[in-house]
Amino acid sequence: MSRELIVHRAGPAVTVQDGGRPGWIAFGLSRGGAMDRLALAEGAALLGQGETAALEMGGVGGRFEAGCDLRIALTGGAMRASIDGAPVVWNAAHSLPKGAVLEIGPVQSGAYGYLSLGGGLEPEELLGARSAHLTAGLGRAVAAGDRLPVGADRGGPVARKLAVDDRFSGGALRVVESLQTRLFPEEQRRRLGETTFTRDSRANRMGVKLVPDGAPFGVDGGLSVVSEIITPGDIQMTGDGAPFVLMAECQTTGGYPRLATVIPADLPRVAQAPAGAELRFSFVSMDEALAAESAYRAALRDLPRRIEPLVRDPADVADLLSHKLVSGFSNGDYHDH
């Protein structure tokens, strides 16, 4: 039996994403991969597996059917979700038996929801990764009628949840100096930390536009800067003085000056800021940024230890009597096969 997830309906920004495709910058191909890398790691932890490719859902999910018995995890920006009509908890792992229908509606907080599968999604690898990079013409958006291959699942528990900190409503972002920070007047560098920015409705996998609550930013005199490497997180100033934070599918080089760079640990917060959310920046030293990176990686490693059983309130369980309430001392579900 082929393991697959059947797509009956998909929102306009549903793609397969993984950790991206590093190593092609010299050829003009940016790394790409999930906008919220933390959500991928959370999905992997909930399913008790290493990081795999998952479904990234921008704004709205879709209607999916299990082509075989599957385990799923729902992470990232919370979306209204149900299995065969019964609501299911976000930031949790569930079983999706063969034939069950998973309905994922619009995002309720944040911007991108993630559906991870036990065994991971396994569409064809392109240049060493399974993620779609639509800006580069690699892969394509997921659409109704697709049957997405799912890898072998070594099994593991479901009905587990993970408490996550809020990164879905904007907030504070730490930045380091970029290549071109010193091309900007000192006044603007100071003002970056004093300005509140609102996430514009213009945002996609290439970049997120922010609108400052005060004066615009920019380098005087139409300074022409030679095209240089772009790093995800770069805060690029375009003609109208409103910055873009460049994201997973940014171009590899660019000529617009960049005022600062958001540190990787805070990029999930940029990705998940919904339109209208307020964001603020503060410069940190490289030492502080590296300490934050170290803490971020430690938190990723710690995710599996933070998984908790998903206990349903018996009052919410309509069919309580049909459940097997007591089973053997160990039913095997909690063994790592």
Place this chain on the structure above:
Amino acid sequence: MTDDLALMASYPLLRTAGIDGMLVSFGDKLSEPANRAALAFRAALESDPPEGVEEISSSLVSAYLRFDPLALSHAALESKLRGLMASRDWLQADLPHGRRLHRIPTVYGGTLAPQLAEAAAEAGMSAADAVTSLSTARVRVTALGFAPGQPYLGELPETWNIPRQQGLTPRVPKGALVLAIRQFVIFSVTAPTGWRHVGQTAAPLFRMGAERPFLLAPGDEVEFPQVSEEVFARMQNDPEGGASWEDLP
């Protein structure tokens, strides 16, 4: 005002890019020596990559390294890079080995490349002289970017220092050879552009599954010999689009 530091920067210049990148730049604008220096510096790094470095690339005037800053400290990498920067005059360096010379057959002018005459007029020469000049020029891939596999190629003779056009051409086809400010770009996808469409090529710049998926690499050299529309029509059935290459010494 801007920092004196930035305006008076001396090259080579080392800067960080994010928390996990360092950039060594050899100029503040594109020039042949700065591009050659970037290519040579990149090749030197690739021949002996420091432990902890994850990616090395070059762009117009810079070499870039991405590294794991928790495995390789900024101080250690900076020290190594400064040592390499000071080890020689990189603007005098030879181009690295392992480069290719590509010949990409091109139709100039006509309906396939409608702005040749306009570009020739900007450069102050006849259309025939323009074709001779462009079809015999040998240019270098100075960088790939904007779209995957899409090359910037330079520099053309000084006479081709023509500006971008005022308006945008809404759509040039894949394979369009466009020109401005002494450079060519070949479009790898259909796109709008302010550069003038002087030639049309059929060589795929990206082929999925190929051993070398991108046809061109930074530092490669390219010529665009002229072919007729009849020959071009036949080349479209060729998986290489009529292109050929040889190793450069």
